[in-house]
Amino acid sequence: MNTPTSSPSPSSSYEAKFRVWRGDTDGGELTDFAVEVNEGEVVLDIIHRIQATAAPDLAVRWNCKAGKCGSCSAEINGRPRLLCMTRMSVFPRDETVTVTPLRAFPVIRDLVTDVSFNYAKAREIPAFVPPPGVAAGAYRMRQIDVERSQEFRKCIECFLCQDTCHVVRDHEENKPAFAGPRFLMRVAELDMHPLDAAGESGIDRARSAQDEHGLGYCNITKCCTEVCPEGIRITDNALIPLKERAVDRKYDPLVWLGNKIGRRRE
Incomplete structure (x- = not known):
């Protein structure tokens, strides 16, 4: 008897397009990155991957990665959010995710602001x-x-x-x-x-x-x-x-x- 085989599931990994603000007190600009995203990851994971693979000098403030310290505040697609509590699954895979520093406070460098x-x-x-x-x-x-x-x-x-x-x-x-x-x-x-x-x-x-x-x-x-x-x-x-x-x-x-x-x- 032939046993039916299930079709392979699609890969849970994909390549996402990110735009991250790079700069300091003198000004800056959005920089484009193509980066791998895995199932269950949050935006902070992707920022860390960009640091590890493409921009080792990218500045970002974080600490607990559990939504309890408030350190990783930034703006994602224009909305103030915690990087560690924003899951990549909330964005369509073909959407460009834009990460910028908090707008109400002076920029120190990249995603770090003076609060x-x-x-x-x-x-x-x-x-x-x-x-x-x-x-x-x-x-x-x-x-x-x-x-x-x-x-x-x-x-x-x-x-x-x-x-x-x-x-x-x-x-x-x-x-x-x-x-x-x-x-x-x-x-x-x-x-x-x-x-x-x-x-x-x-x-x-x-x-x-x-x-x-x-x-x-x-x-x-x-x-x-x-x-x-x-x-x-x-x-x-x-x-x-x-x-x-x-x-x-x-x-x-x-x-x-x-x-x-x-x-x-x-």
Whole structure:
């Protein structure tokens, strides 16, 4: 009896066309590469293969290759993504994959950008203020009290949200006055924290978000949420509630009257 034989499966490897930005602070250009792609690989694998076979001096920042360090942020076909979490299988085999550095930040070399802007903004956010009379290590919170802000702790600081936010992406002049979605989210997280005693120490987090960190620049297009690799609902769960609290404080007639009375007494 003849046993039927299955037809051979097509090769899982293929040759892809890549365009990678090469250059430094003085300028650069897109360079074309033809590179082998194997089943299951991600864009970072291909960048490493280009380094190994065609461009050993290609600069790229990466660390964990597991989507948890946020180091390998770049733009793939114009969309901010993590190189290590973008599978080649999402692109048609005949599509040219273009990899460029984050557009909102200055280029150092090739795919590496200077993201020090973000660390400067982080230092501007007042830290958690411990509650008075409670010793370190003695803080107690119920799960229900931290559920709203716990989501924000998943942030890996890849700065993709900062890069895609058009307030800084398209308007360099806004950077001095605007902290960006990642750090406005940090303000919101602290403002929601059940033990943060910032108010007792004279810090109004909602007001400072509006007056000092540029919350008013955000027009809630949700582009930051769309690129977050951790799925954090930055706009809906952090920025919009923070805007609501800032507006309540600024326009609440009772607050306005209290401020007026307080000034008269002084």
